[in-house]
Amino acid sequence: MNNTPIMKIEGLGISFGGLKAVDDVSFDVDRNQVKTVIGPNGAGKSTLFNLISGALRPRSGRVLIDGAVLNGKSAGQIKAHGLSRSFQITNLFFDLTVRENLRLAAQYLEPARHAWLPIKRSARAASKVDELLSRFILTVKADELAGSLSHGEQRRLEIAVCLASEPKVLLLDEPTQGMSHGDTEDTKELIRGLTDSVTVLLIEHDVGLVMDISDSIVVMHQGKKLAEGTPASVRQNADVQAAYFGSV
Amino acid sequence: MRDEQSRSIRVSHAFLLLFCACALVAAAIGAVSGNSFYLRLATEALILAGLALSVDLLLGYTGALSLGQALYFGVGAYVSALVLLQTASFWLAMSAAGAASLLSAFIGGLIANRVRAVYFTLITLGLSQVIGKVVYNTRELGASDGIIGIPVIDIGIGGWSVSAADPTGFFLVVLVFIVILYGALAYLLETPFGRVLIALRSNEKRVPFLGYSVWRARMIAYVLAGVVAGLSGALYPMLRGFVSPELMSFSMSSNAVVAVLLGGAGTLVGALYGSVLLVVIKSIIGSWTEHHLIVIGALFIWSILFFPRGLMGMIIPYFLKRPSEEQSTVQVPSNVSLSGEAK
Numbered sequence: 001m002n003n004t005p006i007m008k009i010e011g012l013g014i015s016f017g018g019l020k021a022v023d024d025v026s027f028d029v030d031r032n033q034v035k036t037v038i039g040p041n042g043a044g045k046s047t048l049f050n051l052i053s054g055a056l057r058p059r060s061g062r063v064l065i066d067g068a069v070l071n072g073k074s075a076g077q078i079k080a081h082g083l084s085r086s087f088q089i090t091n092l093f094f095d096l097t098v099r100e101n102l103r104l105a106a107q108y109l110e111p112a113r114h115a116w117l118p119i120k121r122s123a124r125a126a127s128k129v130d131e132l133l134s135r136f137i138l139t140v141k142a143d144e145l146a147g148s149l150s151h152g153e154q155r156r157l158e159i160a161v162c163l164a165s166e167p168k169v170l171l172l173d174e175p176t177q178g179m180s181h182g183d184t185e186d187t188k189e190l191i192r193g194l195t196d197s198v199t200v201l202l203i204e205h206d207v208g209l210v211m212d213i214s215d216s217i218v219v220m221h222q223g224k225k226l227a228e229g230t231p232a233s234v235r236q237n238a239d240v241q242a243a244y245f246g247s248v
Numbered sequence: 249m250r251d252e253q254s255r256s257i258r259v260s261h262a263f264l265l266l267f268c269a270c271a272l273v274a275a276a277i278g279a280v281s282g283n284s285f286y287l288r289l290a291t292e293a294l295i296l297a298g299l300a301l302s303v304d305l306l307l308g309y310t311g312a313l314s315l316g317q318a319l320y321f322g323v324g325a326y327v328s329a330l331v332l333l334q335t336a337s338f339w340l341a342m343s344a345a346g347a348a349s350l351l352s353a354f355i356g357g358l359i360a361n362r363v364r365a366v367y368f369t370l371i372t373l374g375l376s377q378v379i380g381k382v383v384y385n386t387r388e389l390g391a392s393d394g395i396i397g398i399p400v401i402d403i404g405i406g407g408w409s410v411s412a413a414d415p416t417g418f419f420l421v422v423l424v425f426i427v428i429l430y431g432a433l434a435y436l437l438e439t440p441f442g443r444v445l446i447a448l449r450s451n452e453k454r455v456p457f458l459g460y461s462v463w464r465a466r467m468i469a470y471v472l473a474g475v476v477a478g479l480s481g482a483l484y485p486m487l488r489g490f491v492s493p494e495l496m497s498f499s500m501s502s503n504a505v506v507a508v509l510l511g512g513a514g515t516l517v518g519a520l521y522g523s524v525l526l527v528v529i530k531s532i533i534g535s536w537t538e539h540h541l542i543v544i545g546a547l548f549i550w551s552i553l554f555f556p557r558g559l560m561g562m563i564i565p566y567f568l569k570r571p572s573e574e575q576s577t578v579q580v581p582s583n584v585s586l587s588g589e590a591k
Contacts (some may be wrong), residue, residue, distance in 0.1 A: 053457070074456065074461075075456035075457050075459075076456050076459050076460060076461050079456075079457065079458070079459030080459065085457060091451065091453070091454050091457075092451070092454070093447055093451050093454065094450070094451070095450050096252075096253075096446070096447070096450050097251060097252050099251055100251055100252070100253065100443070103251070103443070104447050105458050107440045107443070107444075108458060108460075110440065114440060115439060115441040115444075116439050116440075116441055117439060117440075118435070118438050118439060119254075119438055119440055119443065122440060125440075143251070143252065161458075165458070165459060
């Protein structure tokens with residue numbers, strides 16, 4: 001078993017005007033774990049995700065997956081290093097079917113030459129789609145348009161789409177945002193169950209959810225890393241209590 | 249389980265068969281009655297359909313509106329004309345036109361694909377205007393008169409030989425050719441690459457995070473569309489015996505866009521029906537009044553307002569049953585009430 005961290009964040013930073021949205025943030029993410037970034041609104045969590053996933057270019061610092069530097073690479077190249085991300089605001093192909101949303105993402109698994117052959121030749125993608133449909137309880141919805149799903153179903157589909165390319169690291173940006181309590185509980189189970197195949201880096205507002213499913217937590221405040229550790233140790237941390245839990 | 253896009257394409261194929269059947273009947277009537285005027289007009293409609301297919305690949309599937317697609321149509325037509333003046337070879341003319349439109353669409357694509365949406369549209373328009381004016385002012389290309397006196401050719405296909413002067417024979421050659429272009433695009437849309445194009449139309453911002461290059465996909469779509477337009481244009485001088493800068497004009501480009509919207513963008517076969525519809529409407533109304541463009545403009549506005557999905561865009565969904573079928577049936581009454589209010 002490989003015990004080196006799968007992902008390293010080293011001194012990542014970016015400013016918008018005078019505002020240091022993310023300021024010198026460093027942490028490691030261990031293999032097959034759920035690591036969570038929490039923090040109050042405006043703490044820089046989503047900006048951090050955008051820096052890691054290539055949606056924004058960092059002013060300083062590096063992101064590495066298994067030793068490969070991701071900085072300055074396009075979203076497509078970052079994908080090739082095994083990183084897949086979801087979006088805080090559901091970002092799907094709303095006028096395509098659930099199946100097609102997954103198929104498009106799973107197509108990534110096929111060799112390049114299959115891009116020009118009929119899609120029925122892409123057997124691996126097809127079986128991946130079926131696997132994800134049943135795992136994410138979307139089989140009965142497979143031929144409906146993604147835009148016609150309920151909010152909770154769309155959030156599930158969003159995670160499934162990210163998994164379809166079999167990434168090493170999965171970035172989930174508030175996956176339970178706007179979900180009902182029941183859906184949130186289901187999603188929690190789902191995320192916990194993902195760690196047999198991927199490493200999950202999560203952004204979450206829901207403190208209860210975070211404490212339950214995280215192996216490790218990073219607390220951000222005003223762009224800086226405030227604390228890092230196990231859920232229990234973070235809960236005990238006085239700075240964290242003042243900055244975050246105190247205000248809840 | 250076959251997905252919705254595959255089923256939609258299959259319905260499109262069925263309407264292609266219907267289209268071909270009607271075309272064969274028209275050809276038979278034309279051949280028996282010896283009415284070459286209408287057969288020539290029908291052939292021109294088919295050639296326009298090739299240009300419309302090119303526009304539909306970009307607009308209906310990739311979601312990029314080109315207002316300058318006639319540029320590549322014109323490149324194909326001029327190159328074909330120049331080749332035919334030297335040597336009366338159908339296949340040489342087609343190959344040269346294909347190569348020239350591929351090269352020019354590659355260069356045009358490098359420029360136009362730097363931007364997207366409305367800026368893309370404006371650049372395609374600008375490119376076609378610039379090249380159109382250059383051709384218009386180039387004496388070697390016949391300037392504003394174009395190139396006339398292109399010899400009638402014999403088209404050798406296998407053991408057969410068809411003269412371009414034979415209205416029925418050439419109509420059938422063009423029909424076969426347009427069906428091949430249609431088939432090639434239909435094949436493309438059933439490949440993973442084709443599906444990435446549809447994904448671009450649906451939500452371009454999501455595509456890079458699936459690991460696919462947006463630029464590459466848009467570039468390939470643009471070049472393929474250019475080649476489809478160029479090959480269609482190459483048939484024009486064989487039909488009419490001349491080419492003129494008009495073939496690259498805005499009105500040519502916009503005719504193709506109108507044909508696609510009338511027939512139904514993103515339905516593939518709609519491009520063929522739309523082109524025929526447009527040519528028929530133009531010639532019928534043109535025989536009533538010389539101000540036919542006013543009527544056609546008004547008709548176009550009316551059809552966009554009340555039938556935004558176009559002919560095939562309305563028909564094909566009736567053949568696709570989806571679990572959430574209620575949604576598409578809900579839209580129908582709302583359209584009806586809209587038109588009621590307008591009256």
